[in-house]
Amino acid sequence: AQKITQTQPGMFVQEKEAVTLDCTYDTSDPSYGLFWYKQPSSGEMIFLIYQGSYDQQNATEGRYSLNFQKARKSANLVISASQLGDSAMYFCAMREGMGQGAQKLVFGQGTRLTINP
């Protein structure tokens, strides 16, 4: 079964608009972490934001925020005031289990975001 689902293969947004990238996940573990990474054409994976399953508030990092809806098992990434440099692939990832050091990540298929001037 797919553990991480990103249903939008591609998104096109006008510069300065806000954009939401969807991510749903599936796990029976009560302890888990959700990550978003950005991969520009150069290939590097850039960490954007993290949300733990027990975190009470939605995570925010600058222009990035994570809309965490636990009951719906969704962890959408919101980018405010999009910029041309935001054009890239975006991956949602999940780690099951916590408190035991680094655990492996499972990645979604990614969403290619294109910002139009």
Add this chain to the structure above:
Amino acid sequence: GAVVSQHPSWVICKSGTSVKIECRSLDFQATTMFWYRQFPKQSLMLMATSNEGSKATYEQGVEKDKFLINHASLTLSTLTVTSAHPEDSSFYICSGAGFTDTQYFGPGTRLTVL
């Protein structure tokens, strides 16, 4: 933020030869390192997990004798692709994690086997 480097950034080799890729954590100690491969327009697939001083744990379907992983220190892990074939051509990315859960990724190595 934490920085991970990889070397080389790209490599072209002949079929049957072995290639070594290095992954270094530059400003933190990576107790755990992960190796992924990524085919064009696809997501990252975990190959193996390595803890410093221990044998690597390979994912199902990954040949441990073909993809040799060594994690001899808290700042260095290596992946050696032995007897490489064209189907091994891919983008290989490593990540390191210290005492937090966040993985920091290297810039990747593009391997082309002729």
